[in-house]
Amino acid sequence: MTEALIVIDVQNDFCPGGALAVADGDAILPEVNALLRHYPVRVLTQDWHPADHASFAANHGDAAPFSVTHMPYGPQVLWPVHCVQGSQGAAFHPGLDCDAADLVIRKGFRPAIDSYSAFFENDRSTPTGLEGYLRTREVTDLVLVGLATDFCVAYSALDAARLGFAVTVRLNACRAIDLNGSLQAALDQMRAAGITLI
Numbered sequence: 378m379t380e381a382l383i384v385i386d387v388q389n390d391f392c393p394g395g396a397l398a399v400a401d402g403d404a405i406l407p408e409v410n411a412l413l414r415h416y417p418v419r420v421l422t423q424d425w426h427p428a429d430h431a432s433f434a435a436n437h438g439d440a441a442p443f444s445v446t447h448m449p450y451g452p453q454v455l456w457p458v459h460c461v462q463g464s465q466g467a468a469f470h471p472g473l474d475c476d477a478a479d480l481v482i483r484k485g486f487r488p489a490i491d492s493y494s495a496f497f498e499n500d501r502s503t504p505t506g507l508e509g510y511l512r513t514r515e516v517t518d519l520v521l522v523g524l525a526t527d528f529c530v531a532y533s534a535l536d537a538a539r540l541g542f543a544v545t546v547r548l549n550a551c552r553a554i555d556l557n558g559s560l561q562a563a564l565d566q567m568r569a570a571g572i573t574l575i
């Protein structure tokens with residue numbers, strides 16, 4: 378059994394003061410940094426969008442941020458502009474111990490499709506390559522932490538479970554956006570998928 382820690386999107390734009398700030402997002406840093414010292418395989422994900430990304434409300438005429446639109450791959454929340462490639466908002470929070478990471482995986486870089494999950498884009502089929510990395514390092518068990526519980530953490534956890542990994546989400550090292558009940562829905566879905574929530 379080999380365990381990996383996957384740290385989801387601990388970036389400036391998801392922390393207080395950022396473009397898509399998650400309440401208390403930076404409060405998880407001490408716990409995340411402590412966990413980074415304890416796992417043999419450590420991966421960071423980085424939301425990494427081009428300026429013309431289809432998930433930005435600003436690229437849909439007068440659509441309001443946090444409204445929902447329909448993409449060829451299904452419904453898509455339209456977000457404020459966030460995590461633009463190379464921007465300060467896309468950088469990891471300065472308090473995150475990035476030096477401890479073995480791998481940084483970027484996602485959401487294709488203009489026409491969003492990618493909440495660390496494993497697949499929002500079509501649930503275009504892979505990011507993370508599965509292959511973990512399998513070649515003989516990882517069987519995953520622990521997920523980061524931002525946001527109800528979007529990128531939950532989608533990553535659900536895909537990981539579907540791929541056959543044993544998955545734990547450490548909720549004390551996650552924070553949620555909680556849009557129209559999305560946190561409760563994500564927790565219910567993760568439990569139903571056999572994911573351990575602690």
Ligand code: VGL
Nearest residue numbers: 386424456524525528529
């Ligand atoms: C995320 C919305 C848009 C996340 C990323 O990291 O949970 N949420 N992009």
Ligand code: ZN
Nearest residue numbers: 424459460485
């Ligand atoms: Zn994003």
